[in-house]
């Protein structure tokens with residue numbers, strides 16, 4: 001056997017043991033390069049065949065090629081093994097415990113105030129009221145003068161207002177939204193204006209920031225009877241079909257006549273003198289209302305003799321407190337989960 005023949009066989013054997021010893025895909029690749037690469041041992045052997053006598057070349061060439069394919073298939077087989085080993089290793093490392101309990105899904109819920117606004121809007125939406133909104137920073141003119149509360153009018157004391165600049169206030173009521181609507185469109189107008197309002201007031205039943213919903217219906221021949229019909233429907237939808245309403249004459253500068261509206265107490269119907277809701281009176285005040293003052297039509301650019309209308313306004317927190325028997329209004333602004341989770 002010639003030296004070259006021995007050399008080829010030795011190189012081939014060495015390559016096979018390196019393949020068998022390779023522990024990673026990187027090791028294996030290294031073997032491939034050092035044996036079969038351009039400068040690899042077997043490739044060099046093939047190149048040196050130029051120096052052997054011509055009659056020996058075919059035999060030696062065949063031998064070298066035989067070893068080359070032996071090593072190639074050994075590398076391929078080892079590669080399959082090593083890849084399987086690697087997957088195995090990864091599986092062990094990233095073990096999944098399918099018995100672990102899953103993460104809890106936290107479901108949010110709507111704040112009782114949002115729920116109440118939506119409920120009221122939905123009930124009145126069914127009889128044709130559209131929702132209208134306006135800015136919380138309002139002009140003194142629209143918040144007061146345009147709704148018939150001129151400067152120095154004693155009615156300004158009814159709403160302790162935050163003045164934030166000359167002629168600018170944090171709106172103390174959502175009535176300016178009604179005025180904005182009338183000034184921007186011709187009658188008929190039938191709107192609801194839910195929104196945040198501000199008054200300098202704070203105790204168990206008052207908050208410096210609270211929510212109001214006002215309603216306005218202006219058309220030809222809208223009457224006090226229509227107002228009563230709408231409020232009766234509203235009260236029955238909100239508090240139950242047995243609910244009765246009662247109108248007591250009252251004063252609001254933007255309506256004439258004006259009234260405070262009560263609903264019958266669903267808890268005791270006036271039969272329990274110590275009832276926590278109605279204190280035994282049988283009635284709970286829920287809103288203010290009345291027939292739109294002709295002065296407002298003038299300021300809106302309507303002809304007062306052509307139209308009539310009614311308006312009503314309620315505090316959303318008060319309605320929510322009555323609906324859910326909430327004792328203190330401040331609970332609604334503290335963000336306490338124990339309170340909020342009940343809704």
Ligand code: PHE
Nearest residue numbers: 173252288289290311312313
């Ligand atoms: N804006 C009035 C208030 O805040 C509520 C109201 C509206 C009363 C419409 C009567 C008519 O007191």
